[in-house]
Amino acid sequence: MYLDSSHGLRIKAALHTHTSNSDGLLPPEKVVEYYGKRGYSVIVLTDHGKITRVKNRKDLLVVPGVELSCGRTLLGEPYHILAVGLDDERVLRIRDVQEVIDYINSGGGIAIVAHPYWSGAVHQDLVKLRGFTAIEIFNYGCEVEVSKGFSLHIWDSLLTRGVKVWGVAVDDAHRYLLPPLDADGGWVVVHAEDVDLDHVLKSLKEGRFYSSTGPAFTKIRYDHGVLEVETEGVKRISVISSNGRGLPVDMNTIKWLSKIDERNGYEISINNVNSDGLCITVSLGKTSIETHVEDDRIKRLVVENGKWEGYIRLEVADARGRKAWSNPIFL
Ligand SMILES: [Zn+2]
Ligand SMILES: [Zn+2]
Known part of the structure; x- marks a missing residue:
């Protein structure tokens, strides 16, 4: 899909x-x-x-x-x-x-x-x-x-x-x-x-x-272990897989990550992409999560080597709590 x-x-x-x-x-x-x-x-x-x-x-x-x-x-x-x-x-x-x-x-x-x-x-x-x-x-x-x-x-x-x-x-x-x-x-x-x-x-x-019920996906792609998601701007993107597998990316976490001095073992790099944009990359073991933020909203997410099994699907939520769901991608 x-x-x-x-x-x-x-x-x-x-x-x-x-x-x-x-x-x-x-x-x-x-x-x-x-x-x-x-x-x-x-x-x-x-x-x-x-x-x-x-x-x-x-x-x-x-x-x-x-x-x-x-x-x-x-x-x-x-x-x-x-x-x-x-x-x-x-x-x-x-x-x-x-x-x-x-x-x-x-x-x-x-x-x-x-x-x-x-x-x-x-x-x-x-x-x-x-x-x-x-x-x-x-x-x-x-x-x-x-x-x-x-x-x-x-x-x-x-x-x-x-x-x-x-x-x-x-x-x-x-x-x-x-x-x-x-x-x-x-x-x-x-x-x-x-x-x-x-x-x-x-x-x-x-x-x-x-x-x-509100938000829009503009791109979803999965190729050779790389998941790319683009939206019109949301507060949260969740990647959902079988049983407890998956990961969330939300604006509160991004703000927290971009402020903390102690990275607590996280490997994080933060790059300003333009005046109000931000690209933040977090590596967790073999998994890397890259998030593009603009105007306080998540526009793009790229995950490499996520620990998925069976399928992945996406759920996003906007500032008003309205949601959108992608169809599953079967692995
Ligand atoms: Zn009915
Ligand atoms: Zn009916």
Whole structure:
């Protein structure tokens, strides 16, 4: 999974939304308009058990989709599966969760496991399934309503078990303009050549996107043991790997490191790169961590020889605590 903003388009997409065709408060055209006004180029209407169709607008790609309740988790709750890019009513009649996923794939769509935490799903419920492209790692609606929006630990459990699955942030919007507001709080930024169904679905399948509630990645690259990450400026970057492996880089630590006289055994070099910029390199054994800071924000991180295993993924946080997540890079 490599991203580079200098190639192709960056497309803001809402993958999970409801309209008044199921339990959403706005009619389909108004939902599309809502996202159109907020910089989205792709929207998937995922009403419960119903495929909602609207006319495509010039500036906005409306992708067919549906949210399906099927099967049972260990706790006895139904799975909720999003079918993205599938315009076929026959999927609505399937009850078995694996058959639903297989049908979505055979029709050229993408299957996403919605809000695992909210559904009471544990990783045993997901590890036995095959063929789902992503799970919702952040669901804004579930967070706003019952503080069960984050499903990151299930993702890491799956990744540690070797399941290759992407993570998406979504709204699952129902209320839109009526508090508690549940829209425009979680989205994905897809890197694709063009804003059309084929290109967008291909990028989603291949994991060429990141998830966000605010911050942006501009580059992610891993090559021969060197991890390079660039952002538009964040307070913290965490590299996350299997079990307890990983490392955090945050502005508080950088400020502390750049001030202390006693380096306490750390091997540190600090170079001013320009008037308000700083490049600080820390070596810990064989691992070297180079951080570029500008205007009190981290713009770039380069890690060489990190102690990772299985996969690495990135999480960043901005000054307001908003986060973005990369997809995993499998080692
Ligand atoms: Zn749901
Ligand atoms: Zn939903």
